[in-house]
Amino acid sequence: MRPTGRQECRGVPGSADVALYNLGANYTINFFTSPVNLKALIRNDNVTFDLGSQTYKLSSTDYPDVSLMVGQLAGDTGQLTITNGTVTSMHNMIAVQAGSKGTLNITSGGILSSTAALIVGEYGEANLNILNGGMVSNNGSGILGERSGSIGNATVDGAASSWSTKTQFIASETNSTGNLTILNGGTVTVSDNGYITYSAGSSGTVTVDGMNSAWSVAGEMRIGEAGSAIVDVRNGATVFNTYASIARNAGSTGTVNVDGAGSTWSNSMDLTLGGVVNANNALILWSPGTVNMNGGTLNIETLTFAGGVFNFNAGTLDFTAYLVLGAAGPLGSSYALNSQQNLGVAGIASIDPASVLTLDGGTFSAGTLANNGSFQFNSGTFNLTSAALTIGSGGLFGSDMQLSAEQRVNVSNSSTITGGSVLTLNNGSFSSAAIINEGDIVLTGASSRLAGTLQNNAILKGNGRVDAQTSNNSGGQIRVANGESMRFTAAGNTNAGRIEVIGGEIEFDRNLLNQSGTGNIVARDATLRFNGGLDNRGSMGLSFGTTDVSGNINNTGSVVITGNGNATFYDDYINNGVTQTSAG
Numbered sequence: 001m002r003p004t005g006r007q008e009c010r011g012v013p014g015s016a017d018v019a020l021y022n023l024g025a026n027y028t029i030n031f032f033t034s035p036v037n038l039k040a041l042i043r044n045d046n047v048t049f050d051l052g053s054q055t056y057k058l059s060s061t062d063y064p065d066v067s068l069m070v071g072q073l074a075g076d077t078g079q080l081t082i083t084n085g086t087v088t089s090m091h092n093m094i095a096v097q098a099g100s101k102g103t104l105n106i107t108s109g110g111i112l113s114s115t116a117a118l119i120v121g122e123y124g125e126a127n128l129n130i131l132n133g134g135m136v137s138n139n140g141s142g143i144l145g146e147r148s149g150s151i152g153n154a155t156v157d158g159a160a161s162s163w164s165t166k167t168q169f170i171a172s173e174t175n176s177t178g179n180l181t182i183l184n185g186g187t188v189t190v191s192d193n194g195y196i197t198y199s200a201g202s203s204g205t206v207t208v209d210g211m212n213s214a215w216s217v218a219g220e221m222r223i224g225e226a227g228s229a230i231v232d233v234r235n236g237a238t239v240f241n242t243y244a245s246i247a248r249n250a251g252s253t254g255t256v257n258v259d260g261a262g263s264t265w266s267n268s269m270d271l272t273l274g275g276v277v278n279a280n281n282a283l284i285l286w287s288p289g290t291v292n293m294n295g296g297t298l299n300i301e302t303l304t305f306a307g308g309v310f311n312f313n314a315g316t317l318d319f320t321a322y323l324v325l326g327a328a329g330p331l332g333s334s335y336a337l338n339s340q341q342n343l344g345v346a347g348i349a350s351i352d353p354a355s356v357l358t359l360d361g362g363t364f365s366a367g368t369l370a371n372n373g374s375f376q377f378n379s380g381t382f383n384l385t386s387a388a389l390t391i392g393s394g395g396l397f398g399s400d401m402q403l404s405a406e407q408r409v410n411v412s413n414s415s416t417i418t419g420g421s422v423l424t425l426n427n428g429s430f431s432s433a434a435i436i437n438e439g440d441i442v443l444t445g446a447s448s449r450l451a452g453t454l455q456n457n458a459i460l461k462g463n464g465r466v467d468a469q470t471s472n473n474s475g476g477q478i479r480v481a482n483g484e485s486m487r488f489t490a491a492g493n494t495n496a497g498r499i500e501v502i503g504g505e506i507e508f509d510r511n512l513l514n515q516s517g518t519g520n521i522v523a524r525d526a527t528l529r530f531n532g533g534l535d536n537r538g539s540m541g542l543s544f545g546t547t548d549v550s551g552n553i554n555n556t557g558s559v560v561i562t563g564n565g566n567a568t569f570y571d572d573y574i575n576n577g578v579t580q581t582s583a584g
Contacts, residue, residue, distance in 0.1 A: 013037055015059060021045040021078070031056060031085065042070045042078040042102075051085020051110070058089040067114075068092040071102025071124060079103040082110035082134070091116040092138070095124030098149060103127040106134030114138035118165065121145045121152030121178070128153070130186070133160035142190075143169045144178030145204070151177045156186035159212065163187075168194040168217070171204035171227060178204040182237070185212040193219040194241070197227030200251060204229050211236035211262065218242060224254025224275050231255070236262035243267075247275030247296055254296070267291075273298055273315060293317065303330040314340035319347075325373070326352030333373075337362040337380065346385070351375060361406075371396055379406035384413070389432065391439070392418030403428025405447055417441060417458075425450060425464060435468060437476075443486065456497070463504075465489060472497045474518045480504035480526075488512075495519045495538070501526040508551075514538040516557060523547050524565070536577070542567045555579065 013019050015036040022043040029047060031054040038060050049056060058067040067089035071078040074097050082105070092114055094102040101124055106112050108131075117140035120126045128144075130136055142165030144152030152170075156163050168190045170178035176199070182188055194217040196204040204227065208215045214237065221241040223229045226249050233239050233256070244267050246254035254275030258265050265277075275296040290309045297316040310330065323345045327333045333352065337343055339361030349366035351357050355373035357364070359380045367386035369375065375396070384396075389411045391401045399420065403409060405427035415432035417423050417439040423430060427445030432452040435441075441450065441460045448464025456472045461479035469490040472478050474497055480486045482503030491510040499506065499514075501523045510532035514521055519538025521528075525545025533552045536559065542549075543563030550570040553559075558578040561567045 021047050021080075039066065040068050041072060042080045043072050043076045044078060046079040048081040048083065049085070049087065049110075050083055051087070053085050055086045055088060058087065061090055066091050066093050066096070068112075069094075069096055069102075070104050071095045071100040071126065073097050074099030074124075076100045076102070079105070081105040081107060082112060083108045084110065086111040086113060088113045088115075090114060091140075093119045093122050094128065094152075095121045095126035095150070098123040100124035101126070103129070105129045105131065106136055107131040108133060110134045112136045112138075114140070116140040117143065119143045119146050119152075120154055121150040121176075123147045123150050125151040126153070128155070128163075130154070130156045130161045130163055132158050134158075135161070136163040136165075138165050141165070141167045141169060143172055144180060145171045145176035145202070147173050148175045153179045153181075155181045155183065156188055157181075157183040159185035161186040162189070164189040164191070166190070167192045169198055170194075170196045170206065171202035171229075172198045174199045174201045176202045178202075180204075180206045180215075182206075182208045182213045182215055184210045187212075187214045188216070190215075190217040190219070193217065194221045195225050196221075196223050196229035196231065196254075197252070198222075198225050200226045202227035206231045207234070208232070208237040208239055209234040213237040214240070216240045220244065222248055223256060224252040225249060226252045228253045229255070229275075231257070233258045233263045233265055235260040238263075239265045241267055242269050243271070245272040245274070246277065248272070312341060316342040316344065318344040322347040322349070324350045324352065325357050326350075326355045334358075336360050337364055339380070344383075369396060377407065379404075381408040381410065384409075384411045386413065388413040389415040390418065391415065391423050392421040395421075400424070402426060403430060405445070411452075415452075419458070425462075427464075431467075446485070462486065469493065472499065478506075480506050491532070495521065498522065501528065503545075505529070508532060508534075511535065514540065514557065519557075524563075 016038055018039045019037045020041050024044045026046040028050055031051045034055040036057045036059055040058055060067045070080045094104050118138040120128045144154055170180055220243040222245050223231055224247040257278040271291045273293040273296050278299040292311045293315050294313050295315040299318045299320060301321045325331055333355040336358040342363040344365040346367050348368045348370055350370040351373035353372050358376040360378050361380045363381040365383035365385055392399050400422050402424040408429040411432035414434040416436045419438045421439040424442045425448035427447040429449040435452055435454045437456045437458050439458055443462035443464030445464060449467060451467040454468040454470045456476035459477050463484040466488045467490055469492045470488060472495045476497035478499045480501045484504040487507040489509045494513045494515060496515040496518045499521045503525050505527040507529040512530055512534050514536045516537040521540040523542050526547050528549045530551030536553060536555045537557045539557055540559045542561045543565040546566045548568050552572040554574045556577045560580045562582040
């Protein structure tokens, strides 16, 4: 048969024949009977089967031979559209060999019913489009991107459009690519298990978008068995499965995003997390079963249980709204975070009375912490991301906050050390966008770190590193005693108060401005390093013992060497002020 334009198929070729469509032409075949052929092969044609409510049967059962092929050989570009009737077959392939391309459209009352597999992209590049009420069912594997180098794309679009399959593989073998898109009320139903990226190097995505759009997997859903997998659930769409795992094997990545009002991912039994789940503006209900979080990231608004068990073994659990730690909360009234766990709350984290949160390694982040119970900070990192911090009576840590080498605190807002209160860094780390010191900051170890910006109105002393841009104001004192060393690494440091180095060492990596009037630098038997230079507009007094001064100095104030002291200046010294020595 040689179709030109619109053709009529009246049972020719016969039931033992293979129907070959390879004219390199676009045409429609109208069916007025229900013919039977052995196979149909669409190689380089763009052909439409307008079935007229008839059934076209492809009878080959010689598995794994193929009943229906669209795009067979390298260089082939085939397209088949099925409308207004049913094609029945056994085994189906689109884009069979490497270098082939094929597209299968099921639309407007078209049905493809298969007793075996549907492979969309065995070695080539393939597209399956189920549109405008089209239906596909296959009682075998539905595969998008089977072999290495293949690309398989499927779109199910429209309220009555559907694809049902026994098992689904999206990006099956190494370096394969598969993409499934479900839109506008379309549905995909998997009666057994579903796999996204089954082998290393594979890449797969599933997008379920719009009200009544649904992807349902009756058995286990493995998102990132190996390779890299992404699932996006948007704008009121639904994903349902019984069991699920994300990033199951080493080297794999898996991400699930649930976004938009009414969007839901419902997991009825066990869920094992090793990848990333983002549930934005969505309520996730964990039905009876077990959720094992063994790594990865879970970003959710709220977490509600319906009789299930949540095992937070490792990874990052982020609440995008709030969290209550108490008997009615998802983590109970007593919870300890170890070094493998990170807990984050974007809004208010509330610890109820008689409840305890213990940080034993790992990271705890909160926008605001309302501690009406007990926060036991033994080790790890605490991040306060929205609220200001007060170190003083009534503050989160009281008036005496001490951080060891195993403790780190980061405050995104400002921190105030009130008068009479003390922040001690015993090789610990403290960072804040703005630190206002009205009390004492004490560094007691070489690994102590103070970072951010510092307005020092009282005392900063000890041994450690200051990574904060520092303004030592008129009432402020920086003290370095015998055997101690304090290093300032940030730019823009100023001194309008007193810097006192007695037998110790102070170092500024960047420029220091010693302001006129109240700025005073005092050193005795000390080492002063101004690696970024000293702009001395105030006063500098060196006395007793030997003091070494390195770095370029521009003096427009006064430098006085007294008390039988010896001072050595190792770099450029420009004097436009007063330089004075005295034996007394």
